Amino acid sequence: GTRYNEGRKFEIHSGEKIMRIIICDDDPVFLDEMSGRIQAYFEKQGSNVAIMTVLDGNELLRMLGNYPADAVFLDIDMPGINGFETAGAVKKQYPDCILVFCSCHNELVYDSFEYEPFWFLCKSNAEEKTGMVLDRIVLKLIAGQREYAVRTKDRIIRVRYSDLLYAEVEKHKVRLHLQDDAVEFRGRLADTAGELEQHGFVRINSGCVVNLEWISRIQNSDLFLKNGEILAVSRGCKKQVRDIFYNYLERT
Numbered sequence: 001g002t003r004y005n006e007g008r009k010f011e012i013h014s015g016e017k018i019m020r021i022i023i024c025d026d027d028p029v030f031l032d033e034m035s036g037r038i039q040a041y042f043e044k045q046g047s048n049v050a051i052m053t054v055l056d057g058n059e060l061l062r063m064l065g066n067y068p069a070d071a072v073f074l075d076i077d078m079p080g081i082n083g084f085e086t087a088g089a090v091k092k093q094y095p096d097c098i099l100v101f102c103s104c105h106n107e108l109v110y111d112s113f114e115y116e117p118f119w120f121l122c123k124s125n126a127e128e129k130t131g132m133v134l135d136r137i138v139l140k141l142i143a144g145q146r147e148y149a150v151r152t153k154d155r156i157i158r159v160r161y162s163d164l165l166y167a168e169v170e171k172h173k174v175r176l177h178l179q180d181d182a183v184e185f186r187g188r189l190a191d192t193a194g195e196l197e198q199h200g201f202v203r204i205n206s207g208c209v210v211n212l213e214w215i216s217r218i219q220n221s222d223l224f225l226k227n228g229e230i231l232a233v234s235r236g237c238k239k240q241v242r243d244i245f246y247n248y249l250e251r252t
Contacts, residue, residue: 169208
């Protein structure tokens with residue numbers, strides 16, 4: 001009862017790995033519907049996904065032994081080993097696997113807390129909620145990697161920190177400057193800067209944060225990047241930028 005579908009390969013500003021998802025349910029109709037929704041979501045994102053479907057908990061556990069998954073969508077009411085028993089085994093053997101319960105029995109949501117699921121997806125509104133759950137799964141996985149992610153109106157933009165030279169804001173739009181590309185989206189620099197400053201970036205003026213890895217040198221109010229670009233450091237930021245940059249050089 002195992003089926004395999006691999007999404008089209010695409011890269012979003014970085015070489016990303018294929019996300020692996022397993023759906024476990026004894027209802028073949030739900031398996032087809034759910035795998036179709038997940039496939040459509042990742043195609044819209046222009047991203048990679050590999051989806052496998054299994055019909056019972058034992059088959060899921062065997063599958064995970066050969067095929068580590070990023071996320072599992074798991075039915076609860078199944079013959080043989082039920083979803084809760086399966087979840088207990090998954091949590092014990094594969095603690096990093098993201099677990100989403102899928103069930104018609106909404107009253108089981110409180111019992112499910114014992115297994116610390118990432119989400120409880122009611123089958124009655126799975127069609128409208130699956131995209132939101134996948135958004136959160138993708139963002140959680142990216143947060144564990146050396147990548148910056150931002151959710152725009154119609155997609156998630158992913159960028160490796162090492163590929164991001166600097167970010168600047170102009171007229172309510174944030175522009176990410178990459179090695180050989182630029183990405184723009186509506187947003188506030190404060191939101192972007194807050195996260196980037198935790199990953200080796202420094203604010204050089206009210207509208208720009210720069211990756212310390214890409215700074216070549218600082219001379220007066222000019223900041224020279226390794227690609228030849230020159231950016232302006234404001235008077236109010238000059239001392240802090242120098243201190244942070246020189247501390248970075250001492251550490252590396």
